[in-house]
């Protein structure tokens with residue numbers, strides 16, 4: 785284990801793996817205020833996780849800007865039937 789990782793463990797900061805899970809949203813909603821503070825501390829000292837977060841932010845921004853493809857007319861016509869079938873369940 786690298787010295788920085790060992791220090792993070794000793795002071796109770798999340799590991800880089802835990803940070804990756806948190807940053808990708810898998811655990812983000814479940815974080816307590818204390819966990820968020822520890823994650824912020826981790827980002828302060830870990831350049832790798834800061835770069836990873838920046839890449840995620842850029843990816844999210846790029847995806848949001850992608851044009852939404854038009855819905856084919858056939859699919860559009862079938863939507864009301866699909867919702868009715870779903871309500872029947």
Ligand SMILES: [Zn+2]
Nearest residue numbers: 800803830833
């Ligand atoms: Zn890290």
